[in-house]
Amino acid sequence: MSSSPSEHITILYFAAASTTLGITSETIPIPPQAHPFYLSQLKDLLVERHTQLKGQSVGQTLRRILDTSQWSIDAEMVDDGDDEEKLGRIEVRNGMEVGVICPVSGG
Numbered sequence: 001m002s003s004s005p006s007e008h009i010t011i012l013y014f015a016a017a018s019t020t021l022g023i024t025s026e027t028i029p030i031p032p033q034a035h036p037f038y039l040s041q042l043k044d045l046l047v048e049r050h051t052q053l054k055g056q057s058v059g060q061t062l063r064r065i066l067d068t069s070q071w072s073i074d075a076e077m078v079d080d081g082d083d084e085e086k087l088g089r090i091e092v093r094n095g096m097e098v099g100v101i102c103p104v105s106g107g
Contacts, residue, residue, distance in 0.1 A: 006094075007029065007030040007093075007094035008027050008028060008029050008030065008094065008095070009027070009028060009030060009042075009092055009093075009094070009095070009096050009097070009098055010025060010026070010027045010096070010097045010098070011025060011026050011027075011028060011042075011046065011098050011099075011100065012024065012025045012072075012097060012098070012099040012100065013025065013026075013100050014099065014100060014101055014102055015101075015102035015104065016065050016102045017062070017065050017066070017069065017100045017102055020058060020061050020062055020065060021050060021054070021058070021062065028045070028046075028049065030092070030093075030094065031045065036091045036093075037091065037092050037093075038087065038088050038089065038090060038091055038092065039071060039073075039078065039087045039088075039090040039091075039092055039098070040087035040088040040090075041088075042092060042098065043063075043066045043067075043087075046062065046066065047059050047062050047063045047066065050062050065100070065102060066100065068102070068103050069100050069101055069102050069103065070101040070103075071087070071098060071099065071100065071101065072098070072099035072101055073090070073092070073096055073097070073098055073099075074096055074097050075097070075099075077101070078090060
């Protein structure tokens, strides 16, 4: 079973991700050939998408940001423990809202 062209997810960008991309959110289609579609695949999709839209430098910066970010799905933090394998088991489905939560430092 494949995703229909009408299946979308909303990505919320915070902090460095938002600053780098110049947006706070976007709605993107789930690739029709990717069913099921996993959170680990989303990183590559976002980097590819923004490299095409904004250039290699933005894509590389976004990759670094995503590699150190936490994720949320529908306002619930994903406990990945920095484990790419675990991200590969978390399915992202139509209508979900995925947040890119960048690391913060404070004093």
